Amino acid sequence: MSDIIEAWRERVRQVADARTPLRVRGGGSKDFYGREPAGEVFDTRECAGIVAYEPTELVVTVRAGTPLAELDAALAEKGQWLAFEPPHFGDGATVGGMVATGLSGPRRMAVGSLRDFVLGMKVLDGRGDVLSVGGQVMKNVAGYDVSRLMTGALGTLGVIVEVSLKVLPRPVAEATLALECDEAAALAKMNEWGAEPLPVSATAWHDGVLRVRLSGARAAVDAARQRLGGEALDGAAADAYWEALREQRDDFFGGDAPLWRFALPTTAAALALDGAQYVEWGGGQRWLRSDAAPETVRERATALGGHATLFRGGDRAGEVFQRPSAPLMQMHRRLKAAFDPAGILNPGRMYAEL
Secondary structure, three states: OOHHHHHHHHHHHHHHOOOEHHHEOOOOOOOOOOOOOOOOOEEEOOOOOEEEEEEHHEEEEEEEOOOOHHHHHHOOOEEEEEOOOOOOOOOEHHHHHHHHHHOOOOOOOHOOHHHEEEEEEEEOOOOOOEEEEOOOOOOOOHHHHHHHHHHOOOOOEHHHHHHEOOEEEEOOOOEEEEEEEHHHHHHHHHHHHHHOOOOOEEEEOOOOEEEEEEOOHHHHHHHHHHHHOOOOOOOOHHHHHHHHHHHHOOOHHHHOOEEEEEOOOOOOOOOOOOOOOOOOHHHEEEEEEOOHHHHOOOOOOOOOOOOEEEEEEEOOOOOEOOOOOHHHHHHHHHHHHHOOEEEEEOOOOOOOOO
């Protein structure tokens, strides 16, 4: 493996001198996300394999090119998993791509985001230097913020080589309930449940039906079922539903109109925009299929106290992520200059000027 890393270092140094853009890529399952990829492909899949796994310590260290399905299988053998339920969006998904995009699934509202599970990593920066940040145990916080910084950066700050992640045991019991209600009632219920000691691990509202998943000790799940009411889904049907939502295989996600992702306070009012909608994370994440003008969508997101991302479709040559304030954009520029001074790593993938 050291030969691979050394070859990577040499390649990055050469293209940095020539200022040739590199398109950092794993399995390509998330190529649709962010602005249009550009540059010579830098394939990370040859750097693969689980480096260390200590089930009793709830920590796994894995190389970036490792198939995400392979990591899932290894954890499942020990009754553990990546509790934030990262979406694969395809068979080729890799661990590095998972971290670089920073996406989390339906359980994010209960356990935290992918960023909260990153303990440390090794990264190849734009100078060809390998940086080790963070650690391999949950108590180690040295460099923790740098590890988080790389998470969700879409490879614009460095090539992820290896990452250490916190893992958790799978829940003992689960149940999914379905309740018929309109959007306003669904938002009210989700916020009400969020203020109570209920084992809610996921919520989703769409087309007049609110689904809630309960996870934890069997007694707690049974008590919550009695408390919330609704119609219980069969176990297999429930698992299939949440997986389809996580992987965006639901019919809602297959439309032709651009797909927008809203990050909002859970107490935010309804979007009140034309188009179909899906509401997750207790109201904190909302999906909108709409042909509305981007400025209209983003103005509404700002008015509700959040921001909107063009997740799929639409004009990827323009701004996909909502533009941050001027001071925050200046911070982005300084970080890019610090980690990738030649600007060769996934240039323009997040913002046109980076």
